[in-house]
Amino acid sequence: MKYIIKKIIALIITLLVISLLTFVAFSLIPGDAALGKLSLDATPEAIEALRHQMGLDQPVLVRYVKWLFAALQGDFGMSLKYSNMTVMGLIQSRLPVTIILAVMSLIIIVVVSMPLGLVSAKYSKKLPDTVINQVTQVTMAIPSFFLGIILTYVFGLLLQMFTVGGYVSPDKDLGACLSYLIFPAIAVALPKIAMVVKYLRNSMVSELGKDYVRTAYSKGAGKNWVLMRHVLRNALIPVITFVAMVVAEILAGSLVIEQVFSIPGMGRLLVTSITSRDYPVVQASVLYITAIVVIINFIVDILYQVADPRIRTE
Numbered sequence: 001m002k003y004i005i006k007k008i009i010a011l012i013i014t015l016l017v018i019s020l021l022t023f024v025a026f027s028l029i030p031g032d033a034a035l036g037k038l039s040l041d042a043t044p045e046a047i048e049a050l051r052h053q054m055g056l057d058q059p060v061l062v063r064y065v066k067w068l069f070a071a072l073q074g075d076f077g078m079s080l081k082y083s084n085m086t087v088m089g090l091i092q093s094r095l096p097v098t099i100i101l102a103v104m105s106l107i108i109i110v111v112v113s114m115p116l117g118l119v120s121a122k123y124s125k126k127l128p129d130t131v132i133n134q135v136t137q138v139t140m141a142i143p144s145f146f147l148g149i150i151l152t153y154v155f156g157l158l159l160q161m162f163t164v165g166g167y168v169s170p171d172k173d174l175g176a177c178l179s180y181l182i183f184p185a186i187a188v189a190l191p192k193i194a195m196v197v198k199y200l201r202n203s204m205v206s207e208l209g210k211d212y213v214r215t216a217y218s219k220g221a222g223k224n225w226v227l228m229r230h231v232l233r234n235a236l237i238p239v240i241t242f243v244a245m246v247v248a249e250i251l252a253g254s255l256v257i258e259q260v261f262s263i264p265g266m267g268r269l270l271v272t273s274i275t276s277r278d279y280p281v282v283q284a285s286v287l288y289i290t291a292i293v294v295i296i297n298f299i300v301d302i303l304y305q306v307a308d309p310r311i312r313t314e
Contacts, residue, residue, distance in 0.1 A: 007298045011291070018290045019071070019283065023064045026279045067283075077280040081273065087284045090269065096170055098265040100177065101257075102250040104185035105192070109246065113193045117200030117239075122227060124205050132201075136194035148187040148260035155183055165262045184261045188254050192246050199242050203235035244300040251296075252289045 070077065076087035120132045142150075156164040162183060168176040207213065208231060216226045255267035266285065273281035 007301070011294045011298070014294050015287060015290055016068075019068065019287055020064060022283050022286045023067065024060055026282065027060045027063070071284075071287075076284040079273075079278055079281050081276040081278040081281070087280045090281060091266070091284060091288065094264055094266050094269045097167075097177070097181070097263060098251060098254075098267070100170060101181050101185055101188065101254065101263065101265065102247060104178070104181055105188040105250050106243075106247055108185055108189040109192050109196060109243070112189070113196035113200065116193070117197045117204065118227060118232070120197060120201040121204035121208070121231075121235075122223065124201075124208075129201070132197065136197050139190050140194040142191065144187060144191060144254075145256045145260055147190060148184070148257050151183045151187050152260060167261070167263055180261075181263070184254070184257045184263060187257050187260070188250060196239060196242060196246075200235060200239050203238050204231050207231045207235050240300055240303050244296050248293045248296045251292045
C-alpha cells in the first residue's frame with residue numbers, strides 16, 4: 001500500500017513539473033497567440049483587447065496557477081485553432097480511436113510474437129529459428145510509413161478490402177471503424193512483433209543455460225513443460241518492459257500511421273496543434289502523454305512482481 005501511495009505522489013509531482021515546464025516553454029516561444037487568432041491586418045487595439053481577454057497580459061506564473069486550478073476541474077480552456085471547441089472536447093473526440101488502435105495493435109503483437117518467440121527459442125540455431133530470424137530482420141527494416149503505404153496499396157487499392165481514407169468514427173459505426181483500423185494496427189504491430197520476438201527469444205535462450213533448467217530436465221520434465229512452466233515466466237521481465245514502451249508509444253499517438261491512413265488520433269492532433277500554435281491543446285496533450293508513460297511504468301512495476309514473485313519493490 002505504501003508503494004502505491006508513493007507511486008501516486010510521484011505521478012502527481014511529475015505531472016505538475018511537466019505542466020509547469022510546458023506552460024513556461026510555450027510562453028517563451030516567439031509569437032503571439034492573440035495575433036495568431038486574429039487576422040494579420042488586425043489593429044493594435046484589437047490585439048491588445050484580445051490579449052487582455054485571454055489573460056496574456058498577466059505574468060506567466062499567475063497564468064499558470066489559474067490554468068492549473070481550471071485544469072484540475074477538467075477545464076483546459078478553449079482551442080485557438082478550432083473555434084468554439086474546448087480542449088477537453090477535442091481530446092475526447094480523438095482519444096477513442098487512439099485507444100482502439102492501441103488495443104488492436106497490442107493484441108496482434110502478443111498473439112503473434114509470443115508463439116514465434118517460443119518456437120525460435122525452442123529450436124535455437126536450427127531451421128525454424130533461422131527462418132524466424134530472417135523474417136523478423138526484414139520486418140524490422142521496413143519503415144512504418146512505407147509499410148503503411150504497401151498495406152494501403154495492396155489491401156485498399158488492389159484488393160479493395162477497405163476504402164482508402166474512409167475512416168469511420170466508432171460513434172457512427174463501431175464495426176466499420178474496427179474493420180478500417182485493422183490494417184493500421186497491422187502496420188503498427190509488425191515492426192514491434194519482430195522486436196518482441198527477438199527480445200523473448202534471446203531472453204529464453206539465456207534462461208535455458210541456467211542451473212534450474214538442467215535440474216528440471218534431470219527430474220524428467222519435458223522440454224515443452226520446462227519452456228512453458230519455468231523458462232517463459234523468468235524470461236518475461238525484459239519483454240514486459242519493451243511491450244510497455246510500445247503501448248505507451250501507441251497510446252501517445254502513432255503519428256506516421258495516422259497520417260498514412262488519415263486517422264484523426266492524438267498524434268495528428270498534437271502535431272496540428274504545435275504547427276498552428278494552439279497552446280492550450282498542446283499543453284493538455286503533453287500532460288496526457290506524460291500521464292500515460294508514468295501510469296504504464298507503474299503498471300510494469302506491478303507486473304514484474306506478478307511475473308517473478310522473487311522481485312520485491314522497495
